[in-house]
Amino acid sequence: MSAPAEGTGTLSARLRRGTLWGALNVGLSRVLQFITTLVVARLVAPEHFGALAVALVVQVIAVNIAELGATAALGRGDRDPDEIAPTVFTISLVTSVLLTALVILLAPSLAAALGDSGATPVVQVMGLTVLLSGMTSVPTALIWRDFLQKRRILVDVLNSFVALVLVVPMALWGWGAMALALSRVGGQLTATIGYWIISPKRYLPGFNIVEARGILRLGLPLAMANLVVFVTLNLDYMIIGRELGPVQLGLYLLAFNLASMPSSVITAVIRTVAVPTFGRLNANGTLAVAALKVTAGIAYIGFPVSALLAGLGAPLIVAFYGDKWIGAAVAMASLGIFGAARILSEMFADLCVGAGKTVGLFWVQVIWLIALVPAMLIGVRLWGIAGAGFAHVVVTWFVVIPVYLVLVAKSTGARILSLLGTCFPAAAAAAVCGILAWLVAARIPVALPSVLAGAFAGLVVYALVTFRWAQALLRDIKQASAGEATLGNPVLAGTDRTGNRS
Template sequence: MTETGGALGKRAVGATLWGGVNMALGRIVQFATTIIVARMLAPEHFGALAVAIVVQTIATNMAELGATASLARGTGDPDRVAPTVFTIALVTSSVMTAAAIITAPALAAAFDDPAATPVIQVLSLTILLQGLGAVPSTMVWREYLQKARVFVDVGSVLTVLVLVVPMAAEGWGAMALAWSRVGGQLVALVGYWIITPRRYLPGYDRSVALEVVKLGMPLAMANLVVFITLNVDYFLIGRLLDPTALGLYLLAFNLAGLPSAVITSVIRATAVPTFGRLYADGTLGTLAGRFVAGIAYFAFPVSAMVVGLAHPLIVVAYGSTWAPASVALATLGVFGATRILVELFADLSVGAGRTMWLFWVQVVWLAALVPALYVGISQWGIAGAGAAHAVVACLVVIPMYVRVLTLVLGIRALDLMRGSIVPLLAAAAAGTAAWLVAGTVQGSVVPLLLGGLAGVAVYGTLTYRQGRVLLLTLRNLLRGRLNTALPETAKEGAA
């Protein structure tokens, strides 16, 4: 049996479960850190951090020119590819770090927040650290070493917590958030170098570089566009509103994105290397609908609960001072669900090696989003920003991805999306039930608990049959019995 059979299924699902443990522990610590710091700092400090994160995120995702995708797909010889990837990542991350430090004053001024200048300069150090760790972290990803990665990632977020609390207490403000992230990234770098299965030094092979850039450059450009897309709202809110509104929106965006961040991080623990191997074996098209159905089953109800319980969630988590952020959270929750699907579609595209398609989808997304955000923010403030994200994602982005994947994978749109219809309708009913129940009682904790229980009960009842099928599939994959976990068409393709 080849690795694309039962062995791959067992290996991928096991790594995904460990990835889930990793994300759960990491996000719990990160969420606790945000709660603690939110009660120690003013909203405008989070606004300065939002500006710095925009710069850092864009630079980080451009820093290695998408080169690590060649390693992550798991279809080439790492001894041949890794040294060149290391060199590309190191050079470009160094250039990006220097550029961010030098242009920080101008970048902060563009966001109308001069106080963000030193925060950008400090946070830019993480770009260089991520460049140094690009190859070892990708090798850990490629070889499904998620169990060992748990200790590295949890150690990183614990470092952030240990550093940020005393710094915030001493009055460091946004700089406490920035320096603590640098410390956490340094711990992650050391950890990945320790657990990587093979260590490589920088090298250069012209033929490899051409292959890497051909695959990676469209992906890097797509990453640049998508992160501009996901952060242009910060820029417009900073220009059209004020730092306090930006801080409220950042908190709401992070909370709304928590389910998508956890789920997509779990998916990406194994997605690209698994999809790459399945595409090479000719079975990715027949399995894509199953992946979409499984992700939708877990993603949609969580996002629906965020929408239905937006106000009590904000108040319980961060305190009544942050209650105005709930208007943005309610609309951003819808976007959170669509974002999970979009991330899965992107990973399917990368696994199939079709990164140029990915780039053009992001370009159209950005072109549609900017005017929608401008109108939404101008008319309805931070709530309008969330609504713009949701409308564009549902009416523009997802239909485009479905069209692209039907061409790339050779499947029908209905086959790709059929399994997500029941979870979508059930999640809408569950979110409505949660909202109605929460509105019948006073306070914040009790409405959150009762509404959550009502929503879970409704969703569980409506999707009971699909949940049982999904559980059986996962059980068979864990036992390495791929043939009993797949539909008949997939069995034929794997034969």
């Protein structure tokens, strides 16, 4: 019997295939990005990373609002793409062109405002990725919608590989931050061509005013939420650049990238399948039960990784990047803990999008930003880049996650105490894992062996402590999947409706 074609079959089968290929894709891409950072960190000075951080603040914010959230209407999978894709394409293309022009024109002012006027040409070059991203909005949304992650692997890996191939010689030629910016543009151009080739269907721009209203009604709150969240997540770069200068900003960027790499991998894998899956589960009335299972599973996977990053920060920095970057280590402990909160917050946001409740996401991000501004200013002025990490931890865990819990409960019908309860065993065991890893690593003076020994000890203890809980979780997930029907019918048997930086 032949294997089912990609994008066909029951929802859980498509989810498993999409997650498997998505995980492979993200893993390969992140490995190449990690190698790129590893190589470049040996070739350029910390201040060049600071200039890149300034450019990334502008580029990331622009890219994530360029299509006004319109692709969410395609990604949810509950509409015929022929009806809305041309309008989505037009919205994305127009806004990305306008934003690219604004980035190029305003680059001098933006770079100065972020504390590094010398980053102006880097900001302008990075602005080109905004236009390229807008041109691929519909192809990427269609691939996302239909779980076609297998097709994405070659494109995304080529993106990272081209960036690596370009950046090394340019860094050796002494181009510094511009080498980093040009390599990213080259990778994005490769991805743009690739996505148009692998897209399941190609659409030309078009416009339907009735469809546009519905698309923007869903997408605008999401776009505004994205704008606020990416301002929030880049607020640390803005404040560090102005308060501490480009060298400290470069050290912080390296620490942030290393600390956030596991969480960004996990959230990127989830995002390849989350919204299309949650949208269908919401339509079938089973999202409340699924929210509990997903929260428990994500906590089990993500929390120990974050704990290890917190416990092994200093030897990790030295082992991977060398002694000249040791100043970045002071931020690692708090940034590792922040990574765990970031995993939960992004998954909670996807649950709300899948439920079609996007207005609340905007207000969550507003609250996040309002709380983070004073916390970040105080933290950076008192404790430097370590204080930036502390600010993230305090705000995300004590302000943002509680607000998200309320929003997810209202959107999906899942109970707040149940959501908290699913995370507690993993959180307690992860704390033990991180502390043990730190104690073991501290006894070994050589960086790489200390990392390996600490990670091994922490993970062994984590696996033993959570063994029975993990078994029960896996059994629950299997039982839920066993009763599924084909798409269009209830997916989980026996349930009632109670409701990615650089």
